Structures are given as C-alpha cells and as structure tokens.
Amino acid sequence: MVASVVQLTDSKKHIQQINRVFASQKAAFRSNPMPTCEERKDNLKRLKKALLRNQSRLIEAINQDFSCRAEDETMLAEIMPSIEGINYTLKNVAKWMKPSKRHVGLLFQPAKNTVYYQPLGVVGVIVPWNYPLYLAVGPLVAALAAGNRVMIKMSEYTPHTSTLFANIIAECFPENMVSVINGDADVAVEFSRVKFDHMLFTGSTAVGRHVMRAAAENLTPVTLELGGKSPAVIASTVPMDDAAERLVFGKAFNAGQTCVAPDYVLCPKDRVEQFVESFQRKFGEMFSTLKHNNDFTSIVDERQHARLQKYIDDAQKKGATVIAVNPANEDMQSDTRKMPIHLIINPTDNMLVMQEEIFGPILPVIAYEQLDDAIDYINDRPRPLAMYYFGYDKKAQQYLLDHTHSGGACINDTLVHVAQDDLPFGGVGDSGMGHYHGHEGFLTFTNHRGVYSKQKFNTGKLIFPPYGTAIHKLIYSVFVR
Incomplete structure (x- = not known):
C-alpha cells in the first residue's frame, strides 16, 4: 500500500513535470522560432562534449541495467554512433538549412518558388530499453539540427541509464531547450498525449498502435520505429x-x-x-x-x-x-x-x-x-x-x-x-513509418515551407474575371495540351 502511494506520487510529479516543461519549451520556441546555424551547432557541440565526458559512466550505467552488457557493445552500438552522428550533422547542417529554389511555370512568371526548412517547435521522443543511449541521442541530434526544442521520455526498464542521462542533459541544456522525463508506464501514456509538434516512438508494434492512437487525438505527426520479424x-x-x-x-x-x-x-x-x-x-x-x-x-x-x-x-x-x-x-x-x-x-x-x-x-x-x-x-x-x-x-x-x-x-x-x-x-507497414538519421532526420523534424513570391509586376491579372475572354482561351490552348 505504501509503495503504491509512493509510486502514484512519483508518477504525478513526473506528469506535472511534463506539463510544466512543455509549456516552457513552447514559450521558448516562440521567442526564437528560427535558431541560427551557429546556435544549432553550439547545441550539438555541447551534447558531444557531455557524452565524451561521461562515456565511462554511461557504459557502467548500461551495464548495471542489463546486469551484464559488454563494454565494447555499448561503445560500438551507443557511444560511437552517437558521436559519429553528431560529427556528421555538424558538417552538413549548414547545407541542409539552405532554402532550395524550385521551378516556376511560365504562366506564373515573373516570380520565385522557394522551399524554406522551418523548425516544427517542440518534439517528443519516447525511448526503449534495448539501446537507451543511442535511441535517445539519435532523434535528439536530428531535432536539434532542425532547430527544435526536445522532450525525451526514457524507459523505466533502464533506471540507472535513464537517471544518469537526465542528469547529463540537465547539466548542459536549460530545461526549456532539452529535458528528460523519467517515470513508469503511466507517465509514458501521459507523455504520448501531449500536443507535440512531432513525436518519435521507438518500441514494439503493439505499443506503437497505442502511441499513434494517442497522437491522433492531437493530430500530432508521428515517426514510428517499430520492429517485427526481420x-x-x-x-x-x-x-x-x-x-x-x-x-x-x-x-x-x-x-x-x-x-x-x-x-x-x-x-x-x-x-x-x-x-x-x-x-x-x-x-x-x-x-x-x-x-x-x-x-x-x-x-x-x-x-x-x-x-x-x-x-x-x-x-x-x-x-x-x-x-x-x-x-x-x-x-x-x-x-x-x-x-x-x-x-x-x-x-x-x-x-x-x-x-x-x-x-x-x-x-x-x-x-x-x-x-x-x-x-x-x-x-x-x-x-x-x-x-x-x-x-x-x-x-x-x-x-x-x-x-x-x-x-x-x-x-x-x-x-x-x-x-x-x-x-x-525507418520501417514500412507494420514495422513503422517515417525515417530519421542524417539528412532524413533533419527533414523529419522540419516543416518544408513552400513559398511563392512575386513583386510589383503582376501577370496574374490575365486570368482574372470576367472569364471566357479571348485571353483565357489563348492561355488554355497553350497550357492545356
């Protein structure tokens, strides 16, 4: 009875933390909706330094959670790909951020078509227990590169790693930039119900269905990294x-x-x-x-x-x-x-x-x-x-x-x-939807904002009403063939 009351109290505290941090991150994003390339790189460099500084502690925490996890496996599957992913993103984020020019049809000239890559806002990431570091850092790197704020729900099945990672993140980022949430399944359920601007879940197909159902209530777009029988x-x-x-x-x-x-x-x-x-x-x-x-x-x-x-x-x-x-x-x-x-x-x-x-x-x-x-x-x-x-x-x-x-x-x-x-x-069908890593990760956490722009000279009035004129018929004969 006492244990259940304590658990309930802890869950309530974590849920309150979710609501407080989400509101804080939304407000912070509104004050800086388009972080510069240097700001994004600075965030990535801070994360890299923190991981390198704490790699021994992370290896030991993961080992404790599994009771025995080969140190080399943690280096190969968690530490090294996390650092490599940050390094690759640092080299490429400036190129990914650049607006891309697109074709303008003759009928709409003179004008410009441009795609701008705009941060979405606040991203939620739900992390599984099997690779608790890499599957937190990978989405985090992509979301930060895209200019977002990030909330991460760690697994309750890796308590040592989850607690340590929360402390590491708290030391190098303000809460309104990146925050780690711990807690049990009830906390994860509440986390999935938050109206994030994008949510990424890694886990089983069965749980993925629940996450997608919760996200649908808010029309929150989701990336589901599931699994299946490979x-x-x-x-x-x-x-x-x-x-x-x-x-x-x-x-x-x-x-x-x-x-x-x-x-x-x-x-x-x-x-x-x-x-x-x-x-x-x-x-x-x-x-x-x-x-x-x-x-x-x-x-x-x-x-x-x-x-x-x-x-x-x-x-x-x-x-x-x-x-x-x-x-x-x-x-x-x-x-x-x-x-x-x-x-x-x-x-x-x-x-x-x-x-x-x-x-x-x-x-x-x-x-x-x-x-x-x-x-x-x-x-x-x-x-x-x-x-x-x-x-x-x-x-x-x-x-x-x-x-x-x-x-x-x-x-x-x-x-x-x-x-x-x-x-x-990423997966396909029952194994998931959406992609991340590298450029695709940047694109996943970005709004691809198409912008058509023209200046004072306006050829559009050629198609204005009244309809049925000779110029309308000429335009149709040229473009509808």
Missing part, C-alpha cells in the same frame, strides 16, 4: 561460413535484443544441417563460454527472460527441434540471465516464436526449395524493419530487393546499415 535469406551458393559468421554477430550482439536483429533464417533445404554446424562453430569461436563471459550480454530483466523461455518451451512442446548453442555446456538456469542462442529448426506458424518479434537469442531456421519460395514466405507476412541476404550473385541480390519490402536491408551483413549516417532509417 528475415535473413541464405543463398544456395554462398560459402556457409561467411553467412553463419555474420549471422552469429547479428544475433549474438546485445543477446539479440535489437530491433533489427535477424529474427529468422530462410535456408536452402539441403543446407540446413550445414548451417547449424557452421553457426555453432562460428559462435564458439566468438564466445567459448557464456555464463561468466563479459562479452556476452544478459537478458535485460526477469520478465523478458521468462518471455523468451516461454517461446522455447512452446516450440519444444509443439514438436520443433531446439538446439541450444552453448559451447561449454554450462548450466545457464541459475544465478544469471544469460541465455544461449537457441536454434529452432523448421518451426510452424502455430508456435509463439513465429507469431511475435523475438527480441532475444532465439533463431528459427526455416527450409526453402527455391528463392521464390523464400520471397513468398516473406511477402505473406507483415513487412519487416530489416532484411538480410547472403549470396554473392548480384542478379539474385537485386531480384530479392525488387520483389520484397523492408524498412532497410543489408547484403552480406547484418545490423550495420543502422550505423550509416547517410542512409535513412
């Missing part, structure tokens, strides 16, 4: 060790708790055993042990661990062949949330593991006969956030890309398309 297709001719090694990296990284992790593998029927053998061997080369190996990340909490174990148990009960990739045959059931990768061979659609995004170290392997069969399998399901193809035949690569849809894709690699600063990142 397939990996192995070609009939690719060297299996090449494909398996890269799939091991993509699936083992952060213990599969990645929105673009390979969710299932489509493998030629006559190569499934070869894939299993190669995958086990390549995994063992990277992770000879698991239980006390600081290079292998834990499942974030008991709730997620139980969910994943439920998927494995369900697949076994329904007749799937389940192979635990555990090189040292360690007991993983006690005193740890480490979970070996489990290969699920030829699962069926009635298994839980094939019905939801896995988001953990489980990898179904599905046999196919011809490439078109694999393509049909993918196209019969919701469009994924990512797709991976392993094969060196360029015609087959292009054929797969032409006949499927996904938010992004890698040819002969996994995950790393997300770290390309000059590629848009």
Whole structure:
C-alpha cells in the first residue's frame, strides 16, 4: 500500500513535470522560432562534449541495467554512433538549412518558388530499453539540427541509464531547450498525449498502435520505429561460413535484443544441417563460454527472460527441434540471465516464436526449395524493419530487393546499415513509418515551407474575371495540351 502511494506520487510529479516543461519549451520556441546555424551547432557541440565526458559512466550505467552488457557493445552500438552522428550533422547542417529554389511555370512568371526548412517547435521522443543511449541521442541530434526544442521520455526498464542521462542533459541544456522525463508506464501514456509538434516512438508494434492512437487525438505527426520479424535469406551458393559468421554477430550482439536483429533464417533445404554446424562453430569461436563471459550480454530483466523461455518451451512442446548453442555446456538456469542462442529448426506458424518479434537469442531456421519460395514466405507476412541476404550473385541480390519490402536491408551483413549516417532509417507497414538519421532526420523534424513570391509586376491579372475572354482561351490552348 505504501509503495503504491509512493509510486502514484512519483508518477504525478513526473506528469506535472511534463506539463510544466512543455509549456516552457513552447514559450521558448516562440521567442526564437528560427535558431541560427551557429546556435544549432553550439547545441550539438555541447551534447558531444557531455557524452565524451561521461562515456565511462554511461557504459557502467548500461551495464548495471542489463546486469551484464559488454563494454565494447555499448561503445560500438551507443557511444560511437552517437558521436559519429553528431560529427556528421555538424558538417552538413549548414547545407541542409539552405532554402532550395524550385521551378516556376511560365504562366506564373515573373516570380520565385522557394522551399524554406522551418523548425516544427517542440518534439517528443519516447525511448526503449534495448539501446537507451543511442535511441535517445539519435532523434535528439536530428531535432536539434532542425532547430527544435526536445522532450525525451526514457524507459523505466533502464533506471540507472535513464537517471544518469537526465542528469547529463540537465547539466548542459536549460530545461526549456532539452529535458528528460523519467517515470513508469503511466507517465509514458501521459507523455504520448501531449500536443507535440512531432513525436518519435521507438518500441514494439503493439505499443506503437497505442502511441499513434494517442497522437491522433492531437493530430500530432508521428515517426514510428517499430520492429517485427526481420528475415535473413541464405543463398544456395554462398560459402556457409561467411553467412553463419555474420549471422552469429547479428544475433549474438546485445543477446539479440535489437530491433533489427535477424529474427529468422530462410535456408536452402539441403543446407540446413550445414548451417547449424557452421553457426555453432562460428559462435564458439566468438564466445567459448557464456555464463561468466563479459562479452556476452544478459537478458535485460526477469520478465523478458521468462518471455523468451516461454517461446522455447512452446516450440519444444509443439514438436520443433531446439538446439541450444552453448559451447561449454554450462548450466545457464541459475544465478544469471544469460541465455544461449537457441536454434529452432523448421518451426510452424502455430508456435509463439513465429507469431511475435523475438527480441532475444532465439533463431528459427526455416527450409526453402527455391528463392521464390523464400520471397513468398516473406511477402505473406507483415513487412519487416530489416532484411538480410547472403549470396554473392548480384542478379539474385537485386531480384530479392525488387520483389520484397523492408524498412532497410543489408547484403552480406547484418545490423550495420543502422550505423550509416547517410542512409535513412525507418520501417514500412507494420514495422513503422517515417525515417530519421542524417539528412532524413533533419527533414523529419522540419516543416518544408513552400513559398511563392512575386513583386510589383503582376501577370496574374490575365486570368482574372470576367472569364471566357479571348485571353483565357489563348492561355488554355497553350497550357492545356
């Protein structure tokens, strides 16, 4: 009873903070609706310095939240892409801000058409638990580059990181420029109901529907970065060790708790055993042990661990062949949330593991006969956030890309398309809508304001009423053909 009262009080305080900060940021934006390029760069530089100054603390906080997160994984997936994204934006923001000239039709001359890139105002960002730093900083960088104020709702499932990040932001930005909100699910619900000028949500498809529904009440535009079941297709001719090694990296990284992790593998029927053998061997080369190996990340909490174990148990009960990739045959059931990768061979659609995004170290392997069969399998399901193809035949690569849809894709690699600063990142269909990163991020948080301007000389009066004159007929004969 006492705990619930405390929780209620804390939630109420966070909700009051949301309302206060939003009003403050709206007022601040009205006083400076078009920040200069130097102001935007200064904000980005301040953020960069703060991240560099606190990188060790951030690594340790994330490690505490996961109970074990490989330091190198946090460097590779959170610190480095955050800094690289800031550096890339600093180099390009002046160019992105420049108004662009557009064509003016002969009928409307003399005049100018120009697109101005105008900040939207106050942007809301909802951050998930799996990459709590990068998925806060990425949208923040894009929104600041576009000249906006930003409110960030961190995940309650990464309390150490969320608290530290809130303190870091408070030290380098005034509250009316950037503010971090913490709190539980009730706070997140209230956050999604705020009349932001744009909102970006990263998380599950199910929660994304609730966020979009809440945003619709305010006609708030949303960017949804969701997920889904990202397939990996192995070609009939690719060297299996090449494909398996890269799939091991993509699936083992952060213990599969990645929105673009390979969710299932489509493998030629006559190569499934070869894939299993190669995958086990390549995994063992990277992770000879698991239980006390600081290079292998834990499942974030008991709730997620139980969910994943439920998927494995369900697949076994329904007749799937389940192979635990555990090189040292360690007991993983006690005193740890480490979970070996489990290969699920030829699962069926009635298994839980094939019905939801896995988001953990489980990898179904599905046999196919011809490439078109694999393509049909993918196209019969919701469009994924990512797709991976392993094969060196360029015609087959292009054929797969032409006949499927996904938010992004890698040819002969996994995950790393997300770290390309000059590629848009986003989903399609059930895996999300809208894009950010690089130039697309700037454009997402910008109003593309088209302006037609003319001066004293006015040819427009040629089409003024009364209608039906000879000049009207002449104009129609020239332009309607």
